[in-house]
Amino acid sequence: MADKLSITAEKRTEFGKGAARRVRRADKIPAVLYGHGTDPFHLTLPGHATMMALKHTNAVLSLDVEGDEHLALVKDVQRDPIKRTIEHVDLVIVRKGEKVIVDVAVHVEGEAAPDTLVTTDYTEVSVETDFTSIPESFVVTVEGLEAGNQILAGDIKLPEGVTLITDPEALLVNVTQAISEEALEAELAEAEEEAGIEHEESDEEAAEGGDEDKAEGEEEAKSEDA
Structure with missing residues (x-):
């Protein structure tokens, strides 16, 4: 399940590409916080702490912004296409008891029957859940499956309180006969x-x-x- 991670943020008053570069040179990350009808907060996040927090899928952050606490779900992370460093983070405000729609990774494990080929059509599915109970991932197994077997989105065993948003008939995994x-x-x-x-x-x-x-x-x- 998603962990709530505490981060101290600063309000950002300078904008534009030059200002963003200066923020990054200081080992910090530009970010924006929005949602629930509030005006967007332009923030600066600490580089290392944010990087560690974003190792968690669908991370929920407890942001201390100059003494005010905001709960936020990481909505989007922009990375440098070459260096893969974090360029910008979009955060959406969440409230206690609120449900959110998120994409959760699907991992395939096990070995199918001999002379078969396993193909994966979807690597994640969308679900609705309380933001405090977001699954880290879902696991489906192909252990021993013969050619002709399929695993659909609706076959995933969901925890209590989690609702599937992806079409239940969406094909996740297909087991076919391997070609010689x-x-x-x-x-x-x-x-x-x-x-x-x-x-x-x-x-x-x-x-x-x-x-x-x-x-x-x-x-x-x-x-x-x-």
Whole structure:
């Protein structure tokens, strides 16, 4: 379940890209807090503490903003696409007893039956739950499943008080018959033929072809001598 993590935040009065860069250089993170009809709070969060808190999925933060406490759910985290450092955090205010809709990761465990292929169509599902009881993840098992078996969103065992928002018929995991290497090569060759793709003869194939031609020539010569 989600942990409530305490963080001391500061109100931010400077805005724009330059101000955000200065905040990050000071090992802090720009953030915005909104919700419940309040005006957005532009905040600065401590870099290390925030990074540790965001290791928790759907983290709930207890923010101390200049002496005022705000409970907030992490709604969005923007990261640098290269360095993966945290660029900005969106937080939404939550109140005690309030339910929220969040995405929860789905983990697949176990080994399906031999000669099967397991594919995952969804890696998370949406649920509605009290913000104090957000599941960290859901686990589904494919242990021993034969080809033809499927796991749907509605098959997940939900804790009490958690409601599934994702379509119950949504396919999470599909177990199919694994294709043999020979069949895969045949399908690939057929697809290439339909697409008009021709491969240049390799040196080995050319050498083998030359040996076959030579052998055929020798056989023909023997026949003529006879």
